[in-house]
Amino acid sequence: MKDSFGREINYLRLSITDRCNLRCVYCMPMRGLSFVPGDELLSPLEIEAVVRAAAETGFRKIRLTGGEPTLRNDIVHIIERIKSVEGIKELTMTTNGYLLPKLAKPMADAGLDRVNIHIDAVNHDQLLKTMRLAEPSKAWAALAAAEEAGLTPIKLNAVVTRGYNEDDVHELARLTLDHPWHVRFIELMPLGAPAGIALDNLVSTAETIALIEAQLGPIFPLNGGALDGEARLYRLPGAEGTLGFISPVSAPYCDDCNRMRVTADGKIRLCLLSDQEIDFKNTLRSGASHKDLIALFQKAVTHKPWGHKLKEGVHPKLRTMSQIGG
Ligand code: SAM
Ligand code: SF4
Numbered sequence: 001m002k003d004s005f006g007r008e009i010n011y012l013r014l015s016i017t018d019r020c021n022l023r024c025v026y027c028m029p030m031r032g033l034s035f036v037p038g039d040e041l042l043s044p045l046e047i048e049a050v051v052r053a054a055a056e057t058g059f060r061k062i063r064l065t066g067g068e069p070t071l072r073n074d075i076v077h078i079i080e081r082i083k084s085v086e087g088i089k090e091l092t093m094t095t096n097g098y099l100l101p102k103l104a105k106p107m108a109d110a111g112l113d114r115v116n117i118h119i120d121a122v123n124h125d126q127l128l129k130t131m132r133l134a135e136p137s138k139a140w141a142a143l144a145a146a147e148e149a150g151l152t153p154i155k156l157n158a159v160v161t162r163g164y165n166e167d168d169v170h171e172l173a174r175l176t177l178d179h180p181w182h183v184r185f186i187e188l189m190p191l192g193a194p195a196g197i198a199l200d201n202l203v204s205t206a207e208t209i210a211l212i213e214a215q216l217g218p219i220f221p222l223n224g225g226a227l228d229g230e231a232r233l234y235r236l237p238g239a240e241g242t243l244g245f246i247s248p249v250s251a252p253y254c255d256d257c258n259r260m261r262v263t264a265d266g267k268i269r270l271c272l273l274s275d276q277e278i279d280f281k282n283t284l285r286s287g288a289s290h291k292d293l294i295a296l297f298q299k300a301v302t303h304k305p306w307g308h309k310l311k312e313g314v315h316p317k318l319r320t321m322s323q324i325g326g
Helices: 044-057 075-083 100-110 124-130 136-148 166-178 195-200 205-216 281-285 290-303
Strands: 011-015 061-065 090-095 114-118 155-160 182-187 231-235 242-246 259-262 267-269 277-279
Touching: 011 044, 044 075, 044 281, 044 290, 061 075, 075 090, 075 100, 100 114, 100 136, 114 136, 124 136, 155 166, 166 182, 166 205, 166 242, 182 205, 205 242, 267 290, 277 281, 277 290, 281 290
Parallel strands: 011 061, 011 259, 061 090, 090 114, 114 155, 155 182, 182 242
Antiparallel strands: 231 242, 259 267, 267 277
16 A cells, blocks of 8 residues: 555554563663553454454565564464464564574464564673673574574664764674674664663764774675665675665655554554554454454555654654664
């Protein structure tokens, strides 16, 4: 289905919990957050109903996210329910990976296609500083488990934060020399309570590229510099993997946006960086029919705003990234 600006909207990101076992500096405050009570989170059957309505509206790709999606103890069942929906071509997950040694195989068997694993640094101190509560050995075990379960190609996500991990971006880039991984560097976005850190500590894509090139030499654009999803891809000479740069602040890609989100408390969020939302869960729980749910998605696609206004200093206040899922 096309939105009112002619963009094909076919990618839905589902935040299935707002809880997390880490507290990344730019995502979740250490204290003071309240979480959606367990019975307010969508159940596997409700998630299937969301996805069925979304599939009928034209959504073809689903990404599970959070908070940390693997903290749901019914995660394998959720994957099975989504895979039962006709029309869904790809099911992926964004995770910090800490539970992958236990879950990668059952999730892959249930139909998960691949994972993006979030790791902000190779250097231990910088990893701990950025992804508070992190355990470096768990991050590496996550990558090994995902590879062994065939959840490939693996993408690594790193959010670059001045004063925290920007000195280590070249070490993350270096990983692509010997691994077929896609390491993606994400510009900080200001959302909710931790917005201050994003506004003060942004490292632009141009600077991240300069930091990598200063240590490892020139990197080369792929695809003629065109966007691949939301990333522009590069490669180090002779590398097995690629480098991706996601630049929502310095080079917004709103004109290519194909996505929409469902928050952990069951609202359709029309744009990551705008607080416009449409309730889904209450409608679903008050006995709505499949047709009613499709109508909600159609309304959401029709009302999707053009893009964000970060450059004008407008940023969303309602939620943290952990409640939306990135
Ligand atoms: N816990 C999982 C993880 O960390 O991958 C999934 C949820 S997390 C909210 C999804 C993605 O959002 C992460 O990969 C992280 O890189 C990104 N993220 C979180 N806060 C961000 C911020 N303020 N700006 C940019 N990206 C952010
Ligand atoms: Fe947790 Fe992911 Fe947010 Fe980090 S980015 S605090 S791992 S939800």
